[in-house]
Amino acid sequence: MATSCIPGRVTVYSVPGCPHCLQAKATLGALGLPVCDVDVSHDAGLRAQLKKLTGSSTVPQIFFNDVHVGRNEQLKNLAPEALERLVCMVKKEPVPLRAPPLTAGNSVTSDEGDGGEFKCERNVFADTVEDSKRSGLIGSRRRWLRVHRNSFTGTKLVDWLCSEEGLGKLSQLPLQETGNIKIVQIVMAKKQIAAMTGKRHFDKSNTSFRLLEFDPHAALNSGEMAVCSPTKASELSEALRNLILKLYSDYLSADGKTVDYKSMSQSPCFERYCELAVQLQHVELLSLSREEKLAFFINVYNALVIHGNLRLGFPKNIWQRYRFFNYVSYLIGGEVFTLEDIENGVLRGNRKGVAQLLKPFSKNDPRLQVALPDAEPLIHFALNCGAKGCPPIKTYTPQGIDSQLRIAAEAFLENDDGCMVDSVKGEVKLSQLFKWYKVDFGGTDEKLLNWVADHMGPSQKKLSLKTLLSAGNVKVSYMPYDWTTNSTE
Structure with a gap:
């Protein structure tokens, strides 16, 4: 049956990049169902409405018409006959008025976006920096036993900036007191250059400088000049x-x-x-x-x-x-x-x-x-x-x-790879994250477990943990961490 002829709807409330959301949508797609994907990441009103409907802030939240199934785990654990009934309902019955809303404004949101739209105003120093590379200002300089590559001295910088070639590009700046030191301080403040000695202010004419794009630490975004003006x-x-x-x-x-x-x-x-x-x-x-x-x-x-x-x-x-x-x-x-x-x-x-x-x-x-x-x-x-x-x-x-x-923490603790509660053994198994950063969660087993309980969503797991904490003598252990790469290769 073609999905375009199906009168019902499966609604999946999700956020971009959520693995469990993708798994749920893949499962539903394989069933030949029309999936309405609703991105709740940017709509606080819709998230609040969703929590009121489902009692949970975690995603995905899945509805067959007006029937709430729950998260991806609940979808996977549905009995075959129960799943078949839901699929037949969506394929035969139209979406009822009591079905959950799509968005606060009744229109489906999309995560396509503009692919990273960013308005860049060219930095007034960008042309000056480009000119400096062609002027012979930048080169290698021996300082004691070290060679400073792609560097220049404060004296050479000031002389070049004060020349007709260098200062011409800076004439559009509202400069006052354009003395030698003042000029270099302004250029440093605009994050165009840095002193190789680690100094934050220009105070000696023989100080070695380099352009930020020649950062020696091999930062992944260095090696190229940032041409946009400083932005928020x-x-x-x-x-x-x-x-x-x-x-x-x-x-x-x-x-x-x-x-x-x-x-x-x-x-x-x-x-x-x-x-x-x-x-x-x-x-x-x-x-x-x-x-x-x-x-x-x-x-x-x-x-x-x-x-x-x-x-x-x-x-x-x-x-x-x-x-x-x-x-x-x-x-x-x-x-x-x-x-x-x-x-x-x-x-x-x-x-x-x-x-x-x-x-x-x-x-x-x-x-x-x-x-x-x-x-x-x-x-x-x-x-x-x-x-x-x-x-x-x-x-x-x-x-x-x-x-x-808080929603991210709730979702993490909801899954068994984040937290498992064994009421019979009186044991709580936690992700290694809690062991590595135990000090951030209180520093003791008692404070850690209370923090975990306080940040769980309403669930049987939370009730079990609360019961164990009330009884006392809870054993805490930590599960192996899965360092396997999430790469396809």
């Missing part, structure tokens, strides 16, 4: 996130378990993403609110993991993983941030990570200004490390970020 981090993050979600939508397998990284790396969409990631070099970070900071750095972390996997390959052992998370980096707002820096330095309030002897940021590190004042435990259910044991990639926005993170 939240705006650029939105465009980057949309591109990554589109890539996952295009190259995630039907069951949501694997990613075709090889094809993804050859796609025009990934090329566009790489071009856009370069603009992270100049974003403004210090003005970010707590909510904007959470959304921005979670999205950037997940995108950087994908970028690292595509460029360097997925780490296959403990040593490669250590190197991957301490090496793969982006140049963001004039500073280098590795994956470890983002997770432990920024999002965990500058706490030591797994196998780290020191905090990521020292007290004089400028990146410390960006770090959250305290660790946010919910980020552990939002960060995706590229392994099958990680939480799925989801959409995060500054608006409602706390509720989005």
Whole structure:
């Protein structure tokens, strides 16, 4: 029977990049049913309505006409005769008026988007930087026993900037007191150059500098000049996130378990993403609110993991993983941030990570200004490390970020690979994430289990855990972590 002739409807409430959502839609598609996919990631009103209807904030939520089936797990566990009855109902009966709404505005949302639309205003320094490369200003310079490549001295920079060739491009800036030091300070403040000695201000004429695009740390978005004017981090993050979600939508397998990284790396969409990631070099970070900071750095972390996997390959052992998370980096707002820096330095309030002897940021590190004042435990259910044991990639926005993170935690704990409760043995098995970051959840077994119970959605599992906690003497153990790559190869 052609789906166009079917009077009923199967409604799947989902978010882009959700593996369980993709699995459910693949199952339903194989049954020849008309699936109405409703993206709830950007509509807080629809999410609230969905929770009222189903009692849960996690996705997917599946309806056959007006009959609520539940999540992907409930769909898979339906008895064959029950599933057959539901399929026959959709194929024979029209959608009743009491069926769930599509959106708050009664129109289906779509995750196609604009593929990362981002309006770029050309930086007034961009032409000057390009001219400097052709002028002979940049070269190699020996300083004591070291050779500074792609560098120039403060004296040469000032002389060139003050020349007719260099200052001509800067004449459009509202400069006052354009003395030698003032000019270089302005160029440094605009995140075009950095002192190779680590100094933050120009104070000596023989200081060595380099353009940010020649970052020696091999950040994945360096080696090319960012031509856009410094922009709000939240705006650029939105465009980057949309591109990554589109890539996952295009190259995630039907069951949501694997990613075709090889094809993804050859796609025009990934090329566009790489071009856009370069603009992270100049974003403004210090003005970010707590909510904007959470959304921005979670999205950037997940995108950087994908970028690292595509460029360097997925780490296959403990040593490669250590190197991957301490090496793969982006140049963001004039500073280098590795994956470890983002997770432990920024999002965990500058706490030591797994196998780290020191905090990521020292007290004089400028990146410390960006770090959250305290660790946010919910980020552990939002960060995706590229392994099958990680939480799925989801959409995060500054608006409602706390509720989005709570939903992510609820979904993680709802699955058995996040938490299992054995009432007979009086044992709770948890993901290794809770062992590695136990300090973020209270530091003791009792506080950890109470945190888990408080962040579970209404379910039999939660009732069982509450009963065990009331009885006392609960045993806590941790399940092996699945480091298997989610690549198709």
